[in-house]
Amino acid sequence: MVGHTLLDIRTRLEELSVAVGPYRVVSAKTGHSPIPVSGLQFPTRATAAEAASVATAYRTALRRYDPAVHVQDLIVCDQGLSPAEEQFPAEDLPEYCHSVTAALLEILSRRDGRVQRSVMDRYLDAAENTPDRDRLSLLLIESLAEAIDAHYTARQQYDLLRATADRLPQSPGTEAPLRDTLSVLRSTDILHSFELNPVPDDGHRVTLHGYRVDDRDGDCIVLPVAVELLRRQSPPPQFGHVARTRDGWTVHLSSGAETPEGPLAVVPSG
Structure with missing residues (x-):
């Protein structure tokens, strides 16, 4: 090493x-x-x-x-x-x-x-x-x-996290993969609470309160969210605009694309 x-x-x-x-x-x-x-x-x-x-x-x-x-x-x-x-x-x-x-x-x-x-x-x-x-x-x-x-590129990140999700115990099928993902992260104390608000383009504005994963450069680390989602769905999640709040983050998140359109580990804030 x-x-x-x-x-x-x-x-x-x-x-x-x-x-x-x-x-x-x-x-x-x-x-x-x-x-x-x-x-x-x-x-x-x-x-x-x-x-x-x-x-x-x-x-x-x-x-x-x-x-x-x-x-x-x-x-x-x-x-x-x-x-x-x-x-x-x-x-x-x-x-x-x-x-x-x-x-x-x-x-x-x-x-x-x-x-x-x-x-x-x-x-x-x-x-x-x-x-x-x-x-x-x-x-x-x-x-x-x-x-x-x-x-790694966005595609390479997807391949890595897809393989990681496949190594973890399979999650039962669900009609609300995003809500179930965030509920798991809340139960493990990675975040304190969350809010989901639908947006017109078939996505959600996600508010993460008390999100405990931090980045030295001030960007949003979304890797735990991505891995948990990939345990429940095949399409890669798409993380859009992220912004820091008083006690966490707001993240624009959608799915449905066949290939990843952006990073799945860290999303730049702005």
Whole structure:
């Protein structure tokens, strides 16, 4: 990795773990804890979710040296529950952020390791100085969105997020995908509340109150909204004009185009 090594990642995992804890990180398929989380236990869901994202990065980095290392969908599991009994999306913000970022990191590791490495380098640099688990989890989302926006065209962004959505558990069909998307983000505390107002061109003006995903340059990070929508619909969402409000954002959003017409990770404010 650039600036950090596999040893740095392993050290971070050991810092997060405890001798005896109620949570583990396991493979969703087998229920076993693979390297580098085998034998590790964690005190809270938040620390376990963070460890799952770090472990995902470790395994994708390791596969560059050993292609035989298997892809694993890592999830947080209560010691008293089987992986099948765990639910998605999780109610707490760190585990939800992990579910999305781990899926996206796996996709990036196969297509373009430079973006995956830059995101993890930023995370490891911040981890020592960011004690708040929610903020650190949001930082992973923000770092991924900014890296994707910087390196990929709108079409490439759609392909990445479409593949990410396909790796997540399928959402049941719905007649109100946008409302259901925002309800999920509200339930995971990424936003406090929302308003939907139809506009003449068959779209919506969406008001996001208390939206906790932030961008260093002051633009609107829409990646969580895009991924959740793609779990529920095939057409790529179209994000139009965005504007900051006192406690969040207003976003013009429509769908129906066969190809993406704009960015799906970060939308410039203006």
